[in-house]
Amino acid sequence: MDDRTTRDADMAARLYRSLRRIRRTEERIAEVYPSDRIKSPVHLSIGQESVAVGVCDVLGPDDVVAGTYRGHAAYLAKGGDLRAMMAELFGKVDGCARGKGGSMHLVDMDRNVLGCSAVVGSGIPVAVGYALAIRRRRQDRVVAAFYGDGASEEGCVYESLNFAALHKLPVLFVCENNGYAIHEPLSRRWAADRLTERVATFGIAARRLESDDVFAVRAAAAQGVAALRAGAGPVFLEVPTYRWREHVGPSEDYDAGYRSRDEAAPWMANDQVERVGALLPPEARAAIDAAVEAEIADALAFAEASPFPDARELHAHVYA
Amino acid sequence: MDDRTTRDADMAARLYRSLRRIRRTEERIAEVYPSDRIKSPVHLSIGQESVAVGVCDVLGPDDVVAGTYRGHAAYLAKGGDLRAMMAELFGKVDGCARGKGGSMHLVDMDRNVLGCSAVVGSGIPVAVGYALAIRRRRQDRVVAAFYGDGASEEGCVYESLNFAALHKLPVLFVCENNGYAIHEPLSRRWAADRLTERVATFGIAARRLESDDVFAVRAAAAQGVAALRAGAGPVFLEVPTYRWREHVGPSEDYDAGYRSRDEAAPWMANDQVERVGALLPPEARAAIDAAVEAEIADALAFAEASPFPDARELHAHVYA
Amino acid sequence: MSTPERTLRYVDALREALVQEMDRDPDVFVFGLDVDDHKGIQGSTLGLAERFGPERCFTTPLSEDAMTGVAIGAAVAGMRPVHVHIRMDFLMLCMNQLVNMAAKTHYMYGGAAKVPLVVRSMIGKSWGQGAQHSQGLHAMFMHVPGLKVVAPSNAHDAKGCLIAAIRDDNPVIFMEHRLLYPLEAPVPEEPYTVPLGQARRMTRGDDITIVGVSNMAMECLRAEELLRDVGIGVDLIDPVSLVPLDIDTIAGSARRTRRLLVVDNGWITAGAGAEIAAAVAERLGPEGPLTVRRMGFAPTTCPTTPALERLFYPNPATIAETAHAMVRPGGPAWSPAPERAELAYQRSFKGPF
Amino acid sequence: MSTPERTLRYVDALREALVQEMDRDPDVFVFGLDVDDHKGIQGSTLGLAERFGPERCFTTPLSEDAMTGVAIGAAVAGMRPVHVHIRMDFLMLCMNQLVNMAAKTHYMYGGAAKVPLVVRSMIGKSWGQGAQHSQGLHAMFMHVPGLKVVAPSNAHDAKGCLIAAIRDDNPVIFMEHRLLYPLEAPVPEEPYTVPLGQARRMTRGDDITIVGVSNMAMECLRAEELLRDVGIGVDLIDPVSLVPLDIDTIAGSARRTRRLLVVDNGWITAGAGAEIAAAVAERLGPEGPLTVRRMGFAPTTCPTTPALERLFYPNPATIAETAHAMVRPGGPAWSPAPERAELAYQRSFKGPF
Ligand SMILES: Cc1ncc(C[n+]2csc(CCOP(=O)(O)OP(=O)(O)O)c2C)c(N)n1
Ligand SMILES: Cc1ncc(C[n+]2csc(CCOP(=O)(O)OP(=O)(O)O)c2C)c(N)n1
Ligand SMILES: [Mg+2]
Ligand SMILES: [Mg+2]
16 A cells, blocks of 8 residues: 555544544433433534534644534544543533533533533634634644534624634634524525625635535645645635434434425435445454444443532632 | 706705705804714714715605714705704704704604614614514515614624525615724725625625715615615615714814825815705805705704703603 | 313413414514424414414524614514513623613603514523523613513413513513423413513511512422421512512512512522612611521522532522521521422412412 | 822823733733724723734724624633723623623633633713713623622722733623723832722711712712711722622621612612622611612613703712711701812822722
């Protein structure tokens, strides 16, 4: 095998490991959920993993991600601690937010995962502010900020785009367009499906991908991040993707009436976890799968074993 | 004279009267201001009158305008009561807001001048809401909403554009781009000078004029309003214009350092009041001028004579 | 012989109020994120879109700020919008429109315009709603002249207050509580209004006046039962509306008991409880000793973990303990037996209405 | 022998604090609408852009909401932003970021991040600022755990509190008042901090405790003079910071005088005065009679006309009258002579600091 082939094989294995880790983690969360041990709303990204995985694969440890309440994928793809995440969902003191944040407020400052917010759009200006600090300090770091098609409608997101472009900040804006905000389709919320074009008018290099193919996402992100590192100002990617489960909670909801399983079918047929998995030699894939299962089992056990925070914790961290 | 010529002459006279009325009213306000009888901040539109005048000339009595704290021009151009405006500036009970609003909060519901707001951008969604009611009631009315280049940066204005376009509301958005928000030029606030292009991505018919020539503004507004009446959804106009006086207060401020008199010179050379005035026969012009002076003198006298509101008024109108 | 009264859940009472008002007045419309989906704001807007069409019940883009302005504009034009938010926390996105526009329009235009607007929002609680989905921020709205603030604690008042709010010519912040939605109470079928500005006495007693806001009125009702066990009589008052506030009823009661405990569904500092306690102290303080206490959210952000969330909120036991200590300050400390407190927790309010 | 103290205007004290902190710490920066123009927020940011360059003092687009998020993000990254607003009313545009993000970041991430942010804003008053340019909305921020709220009333505290706020690791809402800007006080040249959470006794007296917030501390000082004329001794307290609040000092004073008047620079309902009055009543009410009163903005929107604006605000005469009636409740009504009230109006505060 020549160098390039090795690199490609390494990449596929890396991407697969990340995709599979997120998928299986969330599937296990969905299994545990009915037992009511996870006492906080969960927004699964099953079906959308490739966006976070493709983007985070081109980020270094010093680079930063900002996710949302649907943040498991970004957190894990960036290297966030799985044990700490699971403990967080269980409300335990070893959680990444000591049990105070739950699934919607994952954070891992050591891995440069900025805290996630449950108010749609509200994390975007914060991510931009982080990028401002990076630029002021002349650091060679970039921020990837994920948000949904719904978030793109919030005033503060437009304001953030303008400011980031004005100051040429190193932000990769990634709009995960899954076509829905909760149960409302784009057609009830967008006057025109021209988001990428709109973002470009801020002088931002803006691109809309055709699918959430993880290699395509990765390639676009790589190009974008290179531009950011060159100081060219922010970059925007709109990635079409699809949420397979209900908006919040562990189940499917194709019988709810707002969308059909038919609509989902092509996305499922193009499942990125399967696609990338199929590129690997079976034994390599099996090894990854086994490692992933073991890691998740360990994280679940860790979460179970971790104690709840002590009553005194209630009053800790109100002020720094 | 054929019909068309008469119509053109009538139009010129009408536009001139309106331009002159606004200009002279504000000049008189500026003269009175140092006497401290006008106890409220005034934002003069001297130099920018043609935007409001051109737009309002194509509106009917049932059509609606929404202005800003720099609202004298829109108020007067739409037919707002001059006596009531002057009394308002003087804080008198016969003011259009009974002295409670001042220059920044002009209102004349009978003439369909929606109340003006001093929080930049905040009147725009309100104007859109008014247009929603118009559409729900199947009325043949349109709303013209004026705002500045600075206001275009506020999140709620983007949100308003999207909603108005989504519901195809009869709103003519008019961005008076005078190049400054207070003393800050566009270059410190806009990542790219592509506002009109951006607005168009909402599926809004958007046009940027080359100047604030009153006939050009009028023609563009006429075309826009016709589209609105046909139900085609909102229309946007960006009109370059220039504020001749300081941001707030009666004086010039070319010595302040943030802009030069040279920058202003071409705008002044193209003074629309003079331009349109020059089209009129001298005696017609003189008659208009005299009528305007008389009306202003009357309004000032009215304002002086009107009493201050009684102490009990303090507690009136908190709740309807 | 009285016919058996119909009971309805809080959530259904809200929906019935909307249906009846939309039937009555074509200017009433309901909008806000997700009001027209199959969950219909936990059922409170279910079926409205089907019944009244998409012009009178519709979702919006995620643009709370502008949508509030849109509601104001429609209201100024004479319509009567009901703008719905699934969490009260999201009102922070529209504070400018609510505080600087809606509250001020009538006054700053000298009466030339008015804003008949209802802003419904729900307070979240339990199952780890957390920092940004659990706040009761009514105090901020109480603070601003021009706004009314309503917080019904039972199905009967939910319907009557919502109808009153829709018919009111002012912006009304209408505060609901997620945990109240399933609770039933007798609710007349015909439309009726519950007047804003009239408190409701839930129980009578001579030892202490307790005021419970929103869901806390229910928690106080359960505490009252526990206190009754130990011979403490509670004058329990639900203010129903916070602006206008029926301070006369509250102060009248406290004049008799000389003890006032306010239990709020929000933070204590500069909160509704501060207002009620201060207003009562202004009136009654000079007359003699007066024992005043406030309870509410812990002075922290709301944590998600149940281990801490439990401690964040007042509950029947902590309310009863606090009241007990106020009534018998020198006596031995007392806590209700846990099983008893658990049982009291089942109680719901059947009137007097 | 003490050297004559240097005096500085409030506005210059603010500017000096910024200069010194920016000198000390390269992570401090100042931004917000118009901080870098020739007016420099009435002079309080003048010269900073020239001295520290456009990276450390810069204007922004009109985007208060996102700019607040930007400040939070920069703070989370370890910088120390000072975000400036020329009017407190405009904070309503950034409530979501302030209340849902800044206040909660440290807690909801379990201590993993902190937000050392200062939000400066000025309360407008006079010359018809009107409905949307005159509000003192500090009560809303006091209500939310995680935020600190500071309201210095004189040049000395302006400098010391601003330095303390910048060095604080939490979001601090820093409230200024337009009418205080020209007032002078002794201000040391070297950097110093005035601790947040320590009230300042401005005058000593035994008859009544008066608490004055922000500019009202100055109005109360003038009222104190008028009251002294008629033999009423005022224990006048400036809380300086509202969160943390030095309730011990206030309650300690009221325990002695048994009379508390809180004069706020904002609305009364659920305001800072409600908090102070309620907290004092909780502590002192059971001990015996306690006379409590609150003053503040009239319960209306702020009108522009001077005829009404005059009546909207407390002033030395109305404060003195209210205090007089509290101290001598049975006695004849009293008003200070207008000329005397006018004279008292000239007074400024020279210490004790
Ligand atoms: C400001 C705000 N408004 C409303 C909500 C309720 N809400 C939660 S998620 C969501 C939809 C967001 O859609 P999108 O941004 O597309 O993200 P997705 O859930 O599809 O990943 C809404 C409306 C919220 N959390 N915050
Ligand atoms: C929300 C808000 N932010 C800031 C201000 C202060 N301010 C008043 S006018 C103005 C500039 C507005 O510029 P633009 O919209 O271009 O209108 P212009 O004054 O040029 O007519 C600013 C920043 C305000 N009134 N409201
Ligand atoms: Mg989506
Ligand atoms: Mg401008």
